Amino acid sequence: MPTHVALLRGINVGGVKVPMAELRAAAAECGHDEVATYIQSGNLVFTPGPGGTAAPAALATALRSALDARLGIDVPFVVRDRDAFAAELDANPFGEPQDGRLLHAMLRDGPVTDAELETIERARERARAAGSRDELALVGTTLYVSTPDGYGRSVLAQALTLGGRDGSPARNATARNWRTMTQLLAMLDGTA
Known part of the structure; x- marks a missing residue:
């Protein structure tokens, strides 16, 4: 495997x-x-x-x-x-989603900087102000983003990525939806 x-x-x-x-x-x-x-x-x-x-x-x-x-x-x-990959799935604070396309993990290649933490907080505030149901949680170096109305329409996801510019937590990360995350773990475990 x-x-x-x-x-x-x-x-x-x-x-x-x-x-x-x-x-x-x-x-x-x-x-x-x-x-x-x-x-x-x-x-x-x-x-x-x-x-x-x-x-x-x-x-x-x-x-x-x-x-x-x-x-x-x-x-x-x-x-x-x-x-390490399995641990990132286990650390998901949102539980198993009914639709794996509505929960994303942003896997980073390093720790979150102070500027990125500020961007995360501004994104959270922007989503709340827009009445969004989106939520996020940072666990270790992984940012979990729950987008019940869809990632493509997510105010939170858009505010987080900001085109990958400095201060964006997406600059040193790649996002995968939960369906992909669980499929990759199944491939690693030989159950796919």
Whole structure:
């Protein structure tokens, strides 16, 4: 079974196109085994090759370099091992949603800065002022965003992302809906 998940940030949604076959090939070129992708939004599961590092930051850097060498596209990755990824699912403060498209996890590649905390609070206030039912919770480095009326219409999600600019918690993160999160864990556990 694969032991790690790698998530690309900002691909196949805003003009940067990465075919999943190319993503799998880049991972294989890094020496990784059990390489598989899920849907077209940059979700990769794999097992680091023998003798290589299993450190998530080093894996992210190597995958980023390999994809850049293949396609000339410099795309950041967020990498987790199976246990860290499962812990992020377990830490979800909103419980299991009835519709997995209405709960998102923003997985970050580092701690939240003071500027990002301020953006989170402003986003929360903006959503409340607009009468939104959206909620969020920061647990560790993961931001959980509940959008009962849909992520695409969410005042909170829009205020959080702010186009990925400095001070935006989305700048160093990639968001996945709960359906994708649970499917990736099933792939890691060999139950998918």
